[in-house]
Amino acid sequence: MQKQTTPDHGPQTHGTPRRATFQWIALILATLATWLVGQTGATGTAIVGLLAVISIWKGSVIILDFMALRHGPLLWRALILGWMALVWAVIGIAYWKALA
């Protein structure tokens, strides 16, 4: 087997420390928002929608930047983002069914 090496790539694949730090802070703030919603005990379609959006946004940061799929092949970016969207779509349908 020939030695397999990653093709040369610029450091942009994993972004800059500065960008990562801002994203991390934003993620923590988003988590606090979810926690606050939980503390107030608020519920309803709008609240669940908000929580879903927060979760999807956080997930997309992980997927695109932490997992570096922003610079990855379209197939894999679509698969993982698609998973996130599908999971929340199904959860949404089930929640709507529970309300009915």
Place this chain on the structure above:
Amino acid sequence: MSGVFTKAMARNIFYGGSVFFFLLFLALTFDTERELPNRDNRAELTESAKAGKHIWETRNCIGCHTLLGEGAYFAPELGNVYERRGPEFIKAWIQAQPTGAPGRRQMPQFHLTDEELDELVAFFKYTNGINTANWPPNIEG
């Protein structure tokens, strides 16, 4: 597509993943063993029922019947036969075999003693009391 795919990594993932899921399986098994006393009707697992299980095994009953749905599919389910037929019918039925009706499925004659018949019935009484999550869907098995 751009990326790396190495045999060494595929191998590591195989070993890691297999060990991981086997450990998870063991953890669930551990919990199952903890939970079984609430479900497996061990109160009715008497000496007589144990002897009945031995008779069940040494006559290879599983070669035709199912027991809790497992076995051969040639003859009726017996996990709930105690409830379906009752003890006296079961004993009389076993003693009357084979029916000899032409063209019909035949069950061998096992020459069981009265005591052995009682033990077999005790075994069926025990299996009938196992909590099978409401299976079978109806009494016909």
Place this chain on the structure above:
Amino acid sequence: MQYKSQAVAMPYFIAAIGLFVGQIIFGLIMGLQYIIGDFLFPAIPFNIARMVHTNLLIVWLLFGFMGAAYYMVPEEAETELASPKLALGLFWIFLVAGALTIVGYLLVPYETLAEMTGNNILATMGREFLEQPLITKVGIVVVVLGFLFNISLTVLKGRKTAVSMVLLLGLWGLAIFFLFSFYNPDNLVRDKFYWWWVVHLWVEGVWELIMAALLAFVLIKVTGVDREVIEKWLYVIITLALVTGIIGTGHHYFWIGAPEYWQWWGSIFSALEPLPFFAMTVFAFNMVNRRRREHPNKAAVLWALGTGVMAFLGAGVWGFLHTLAPVNYFTHGSQITAAHGHMAFYGAYVMVVLTIISYAMPILRGRAANPERAQVLEMWAFWLMTVGMVFITLFLTAAGILQVWLQRVSDTPMSYMATQDQLMLFYWMREWAGVMFFVGLLCYLVSFFVKGGTATPARA
């Protein structure tokens, strides 16, 4: 043949095929007993015929696996087998022990056989597929340990390839999980729980490693695709197999008294069990499409591709059909189970053993491939057996759907026996499909004796 000691595989393959024929004959007998209930009664009651049918299957597949290992390992390790004599000795022990056991089933009442063979010391008999007398079980352990010793030593002294490591792991797993056949608690729930550690962890666990290794070996040989590529996909596929298959054991724990969370765990993971089989099919076709040589043994290539497709259909699709707990609640222990069992065993394990036999037998007989006419006949055998099995499966599935409908779903359920009377048409059709399968098997046997002028000379 690159190594002299590979020749010990030959008797194993011959024995495997011989026992396979026996298995099918008993299958046909049972198929007829389903319709004409008293056929051959009391000489061969159904339970005895079934025991012979299933035990022969297990034993001939073991012969096939062992033969495959004896053939593959020297070539993979690039060294002679540690001890060809041991391999040959174990062959005769296993064959005689297996034959005696079958003769015992047929001639001695089962309870007498149990008494004669020490079942009162350690009761292990009378459980589905594990009906073997205690001494036979011990014999299997001894033979398999001797075999593993031989094979492992060979691998250790030679080149260690992914194919041989995976094969070895699968075979060791086979031996280790078989030990649970000696554990037979009085408590029926625990009995069944650990019984599946043999049965499920064999066929949906470690046997898949063996199967994948055999397939990978043949694909490397017949396609000429870089070993590196095939081996890394081999790892990916068996990872998927174990990731889904181990927890997938839970699909057997729905209705036997185990806690009810198994309905979730079992359903979820076994719903993913088709993945490895799908990957295997894609993999096999992909490798053949990317082949770098035209191997003269067309029949072996056909078997290899067929294994992928039929394993996916039988184990993957037919397994998925009834694996979800809400469905299984109605189909558990019906003819649908039988349908799945038949196609899965044929597609995954029968076919992979026939693949390696198809590839290796000509070489063991001193040629790279059989003459054209023999191959054509073998391909006829492939299609007759495979199509026959597809029909067996379809008719059993139809019988199963009707059975479930009449006996389980209906508001006024029919009794088991009354339901059976309604299924006779399907049982007849199944029997005829079985005859078709048997004709295919006969073609297969004949194909070994067809001579022709154009045999391809062996390369090595």
Place this chain on the structure above:
Amino acid sequence: MNTTHSPAAPQPAHAPRLAGDLAIWIFILAELLAFGVFFAAYAFTRASNVALFDAEQLALSRNAGALNTVLLLTAGYFVVRAVQAAEHAADRIAGHWLAAAIACGTGFLAVKMFEYAHAFQADISLSSSPFHMFYLSLTFFHFMHVILGLVILIALWKNVRAGRYRLGDMNGLETGAAYWHMVDLVWLVLFPLVYVIH
């Protein structure tokens, strides 16, 4: 299917590149599928037991859940910093980042253990109710993933300190990092779904 590159044919600078071994991505996809089906099963079971699920969910500690989210996200961030440092050949610093990530992951396990201890005292088990079945199954399945992730991070930490990874030869590090981020990603669905949404 083969993705081997000939070194003689360099990629253009911005060609898409999958960070981590293809084998781990296939594994990640399989894991995500399993979790995804599990989430769906939870959501639909809840739909037919709403009152029970809502009542028993209320007994969970959202504080512990949120704290664990913060710990996992922070660990994920540290892993990113470690990869970035390794890209610049700053092995010692990369090692520190990884050590910090391991500490956060361990913190997650500790918080979870407190939660479990509390649950077991309240006689909560896999068989005590459908909600508890899902709560324990999902979190325990994830818990084991965190443990595996930590084992991987520890292996990476040792390799980083040994100077194993360089720009252009980052496969091992990126592969392990991708797995850790998957564990993180799953929790981002699990936390709102099981602890908050009612």
